[in-house]
Amino acid sequence: MIGVFDSGSGGLTVLKAMRDAYPSIDVVYFGDTKNAPYGLRSREELSRLTVAGIGFLLEHGASAIVSACNSVSASLVLSLYEVLPLSNVPLIEMVGPCVNAFKGTNARVALCATTATVESGMYQNAFHMIGKDIITVAIPELAGAIEKGEGAEAYERYIRAAFAQVPADSYDILILGCTHYPLALDAFRRSLPGKPIFDPANAVAERIATRLWPREMGYGKTDFYISAESAQFRGFAAKLFPDGAYTVTVLP
Ligand code: DGL
Numbered sequence: 001m002i003g004v005f006d007s008g009s010g011g012l013t014v015l016k017a018m019r020d021a022y023p024s025i026d027v028v029y030f031g032d033t034k035n036a037p038y039g040l041r042s043r044e045e046l047s048r049l050t051v052a053g054i055g056f057l058l059e060h061g062a063s064a065i066v067s068a069c070n071s072v073s074a075s076l077v078l079s080l081y082e083v084l085p086l087s088n089v090p091l092i093e094m095v096g097p098c099v100n101a102f103k104g105t106n107a108r109v110a111l112c113a114t115t116a117t118v119e120s121g122m123y124q125n126a127f128h129m130i131g132k133d134i135i136t137v138a139i140p141e142l143a144g145a146i147e148k149g150e151g152a153e154a155y156e157r158y159i160r161a162a163f164a165q166v167p168a169d170s171y172d173i174l175i176l177g178c179t180h181y182p183l184a185l186d187a188f189r190r191s192l193p194g195k196p197i198f199d200p201a202n203a204v205a206e207r208i209a210t211r212l213w214p215r216e217m218g219y220g221k222t223d224f225y226i227s228a229e230s231a232q233f234r235g236f237a238a239k240l241f242p243d244g245a246y247t248v249t250v251l252p
Helices: 011-021 043-059 070-075 095-100 115-120 122-129 142-148 152-163 181-191 201-211 231-240
Strands: 002-006 027-031 064-067 109-113 135-138 173-176 222-226 247-250
Touching (some): 002 011, 002 043, 011 027, 011 181, 011 201, 064 201, 070 115, 070 122, 109 152, 115 122, 115 135, 135 152, 142 152, 142 181, 152 181, 222 231, 231 247
Parallel strands (some): 002 027
C-alpha cells in the first residue's frame, strides 16, 4: 500500500495522476489539515511534521511513501532513515521526478512554490545538477488560500503580485512547484496568459512505474486521514474522485 503525505489537499493532485495511471494501487493518505499551510513554516517545524506524517503512514500499513509535498522535500534527509523504519520502504518525492523531466531540454524554467520550498534551494540545486539555472518565485499566501478556499479572485491577486517583477519573456515554461497549485490552475492561466504550465504530478506517477510497479498492485482502495475537519479537503476529493470510492477519517 502506498502512503501519500501532504499538508492537506495538495497531495490530491498527485494522487489523481497516480490513480489515473495505476487504478489498482491501494493508498493511505495523510493530509495534515490541522497544521497546514506548511509553506510558511521553519525547516525545524517541517522536519518534525514530516517525521510525524510519514510515521503515521507507516503505522497505517504503507509499504512505500510518496511525499506529495514540495515544502518538506528538504526534510527527507538521511537522518529520517535513522528515526523511522524506512530501510525497506521506497520513498518518492517531488523534486527528482520533476527535474528529470527537463533533462536535455533547452526550455528556460520558472518555478513557483511556497516560501519554504524556494528558500530550501532544493529545486535550484537539483536543476544545477542538470546544468540549468532557474527563476524561482515564491507565492507565500497561495497554498494557504487554496486550503481555506478563498476563491479564484484571491488566487489571481496572489499570483499577479508574486510575478509583478518577473518579465514574461524571461522564461518559457512555468513549473508548479507546490502540489496545491494545480487546484488553482485556471487562476494561473488567467494571470499568466499564454505561458505553458508544467505540473510535476505526472512525472511522479511515472516514477511509480519504475520504482513501485508491480510491487504495489492492489485493489484500488483509498483511505484518507486528515488531522482536522476540512470542507475544502472533502470538496476537492469529491471533485477529483467523483466515484466516491474512498473513506475520509478525521483524526481526533
Ligand atoms: N502542497 C505542499 C507543497 O507542495 C504544501 C503547501 C503548504 O501547505 O503550504 O509545498
